[in-house]
Amino acid sequence: MRAVVQRVSRAAVRVDGQTVGEIGHGLLVLLGIGKHDTDTTTDWMINKLLALRIFPDDDGKMNRSVTDIAGSLLIVSQFTLYGVLEKGTRPSFSDAMPPADAEKFYHEFMRRLRAATALAVAEGRFAAMMDVDLVNDGPVTIILER
16 A cells, blocks of 8 residues: 555545545645555554644744644545556556555555544545545655555
8 A cells, every 4th residue: 555645734525526635734645545455554554644743833944743633534445546657658557456446455554544533534436537636745745554
């Protein structure tokens, strides 16, 4: 599993011009699911996202998590995080989980994330063409991979 995590002041995702997910201060997570991911991978990623200390404390140091600040999370599925460009210039996505399996996995990830926190959790729409709008706070961007 791969995630690009951005600390945001706000973020929204639209499908066909309609907002399907929106948050204020918190984390925008672009989430890629690999063909070898398991429930263990899901648990690791959820724990990391909820505990990742990238929000400033009173001294301006990154010591607070999204949980500490009572922020929100916006999760956007993005299989292109598994694009490989070892040969040529057209990415191969052979390391991504096949779409039918990935959709089930993604929905289970979302169910487990919501069960793990009382924070507001929004999401995009799996396999849809989405417009993602964000204000990166910092900017702070972290890449997580397991």
